[in-house]
Amino acid sequence: xxxxxxxxxxxxxxxxxxxxxxxxxxxxxxxxxxxxxxxxxxxxxxxxxxxxxxxxxxxxxxxxxxxxxxxxxxxxxxxxxxxxxxxxxxxxxxxxxxxxxxxxxxxxxxxxxxxxxxxxxxxxxxxxxxxxxxx
Numbered sequence: 001x002x003x004x005x006x007x008x009x010x011x012x013x014x015x016x017x018x019x020x021x022x023x024x025x026x027x028x029x030x031x032x033x034x035x036x037x038x039x040x041x042x043x044x045x046x047x048x049x050x051x052x053x054x055x056x057x058x059x060x061x062x063x064x065x066x067x068x069x070x071x072x073x074x075x076x077x078x079x080x081x082x083x084x085x086x087x088x089x090x091x092x093x094x095x096x097x098x099x100x101x102x103x104x105x106x107x108x109x110x111x112x113x114x115x116x117x118x119x120x121x122x123x124x125x126x127x128x129x130x131x132x133x134x135x
Contacts, residue, residue, distance in 0.1 A: 006039075007074055008049045009120050010056035010064045014038060016095060017050045020116055023094040024087050042076065067119025075123040081110045087124040088112050108132050 011017040014035070018028060021040040026048065032039035036055040040048045053064060065071050078084045088098035091114040100121065101113040109132075111125035 002045060004045045004047065006047045006049050008051060008056075008059070009116075009118065010053050011050045011118050012053065013117070014050060014052050016117060020091070020094045020096060021048060021050070023090045025090075046076075065119075067115075069119065070121050073113065073121040073123050075111070075125050078124050078126045081126050084110055084112055084124045084126050087122075088114050091116070091122075 009017075014037070018038050018040065022028065026040035026042055029039040029041050029047070032047075032049070036052045038050045040050060042048065051059075056064060076087075078087065092098045095117040097115045099112055100115050101123075104111045108129075109125065109127040111123050113121060113123045115121050
């Protein structure tokens, strides 16, 4: 089996969260989607599992953190600086918050951060490895 990552998030409104991630460029995998969870695919190796709070509690009894916390920040590689900006614009247009942290622009690397409607933090980023300054 190919090595993959499945990021699991508790969400308050499954339909709204699915629409949010679709707007960011994720695609739904209906084989792993029902009325309690949805699999949203970023790439062949990266998927986000959106779980209703009841479904989340099936896997853990640990408390769901408030939307103002930062339990993790997931970075996603984008094809260009424009794609980073477009993802942040889509986040705002679909119930998220853009630029929750300061933009980072190092010339060879550019990133911005956003939060989904439940406060889960993402960092879309672009990097040109050929332009990285020598250490």
